[in-house]
Amino acid sequence: MPTVFGALRSLMMTPSMAEVGFRRRGFPPAPADVTRRLEAIPQAVICGFEWGIDVRELWELERRLELVDPEQRGFAYEGATMACTVRDAMAGGRGRRTEALLRGPGRRHIFLAYIGIGFAMARLPRPLWARVLPDLPDVPYHPTMSWLAVDGLGFDRAYFDTPRWVDGQRRPKPYPWDGHPEYFARAWDQGVGRALWFIHGGQVPAVAAAVGRFATDRHADLWSGVGLAATFAGGCGAADLAALRRHAGPYAADLAQGAVFAAKARTWAGAVPPHSEVAVHTLAGVDATAAAQLADDVVVDPFPAAAQPHYETWRGRVRDRLAVAPSARPS
Incomplete structure (x- = not known):
């Protein structure tokens, strides 16, 4: 009650x-x-x-x-x-x-x-x-994956205060999350990238143009967020997803990394909808099961402390694995 x-x-x-x-x-x-x-x-x-x-x-x-x-x-x-x-x-x-x-x-x-x-x-x-x-x-994955809280914060602000955080491209003040204040704005941008997928209704040209309006040093994290949202939430088919990968250009590995993390989350939850399978295959060249296994193969033990967040090391390892794996190049 x-x-x-x-x-x-x-x-x-x-x-x-x-x-x-x-x-x-x-x-x-x-x-x-x-x-x-x-x-x-x-x-x-x-x-x-x-x-x-x-x-x-x-x-x-x-x-x-x-x-x-x-x-x-x-x-x-x-x-x-x-x-x-x-x-x-x-x-x-x-x-x-x-x-x-x-x-x-x-x-x-x-x-x-x-x-x-x-x-x-x-x-x-x-x-x-x-x-x-x-x-x-x-x-499992705690506290490494807790940076998704900062991602969620960035998504929320971009979604509910779009003029400031998307149109105005404001950057957040640093905060020592997990002992790494210098990474706070990057995790935030991953959430902003996810929000762009919703703000532009999954329309690929508009999403790509929105990312392009941000400063170049923010593009990699924004594209990662786009890949996570496109894979987890859905909203378009394989042809549009292939176009999304082309729009990402040099950030295709970041887009694919976001897709892998989305597939990992879906697999962990025990329900992988068809649109997530299509997206992770198109963006990362693997199915959801293989994506989840890839993420686990390179996961970072959360101890001891390191120069950068274990979360970012994990993301980097996923990008590197996708960049060299033949299966990561969809036909």
Whole structure:
């Protein structure tokens, strides 16, 4: 049952279904079927957030989330993790709802859950960010993959404040996430790249032109985000994906790396939709299973500390493997 406090928190922090719609956000028009498909993703996030804010017991939240269609379930977990993070922060950092969710069924959706943490960060004061990441020492890919929280933060700001972060191409202030403030803006740009896929409705020429308007030193991370979104969310067919790869030009390996991480996330969640198979094959030259195995073959042990984030080392290894593998050159 929803609580009065939960309803108030929801009203204060959650966009409405209408507010995430492309028309309300002022995004350029796209074919109706693509718009419906892509709009369903932030709508699923909102559903997960509202459930996560309202329900008293974690088992009820988990039950609701497991009723969501498998293709959309990860997005609902994304929103639920956002809600749990907000609730933990409002408990003075003593809450453990996020940790409990991600040790349970949310473990299969850990990649999108990190993004949900980033969505929460967008609505929390910066001093609270130091305590938003739960302690998950027994969860694979943690904390290496936690940079997806910064990716989620960049996506959120690009999606909801497009004039500043996309049109104005503002760069975020550094923040010492995982001890690497110098990498913060790069992870942020990976999220901005994902947002460009949604902002332009998966229309390849428009997405490519949007990336091209940013400073050149940002292109690699933006293209990586585009590849992740195109593969995980879908929105176009093989011919358009092949055109996307051509548009990426010298950043085709970055595009492919994003596709591999999307395939890894889909495979880990146990549901790989046909559009993800088509995308990872077209962009990276491997099927989803092979992409997931490739990512695991070069994954970085999170200890000890290094000059750059283990996450970036992992991304670099994926790019290098795709650059030399014959199978990474689609016909």
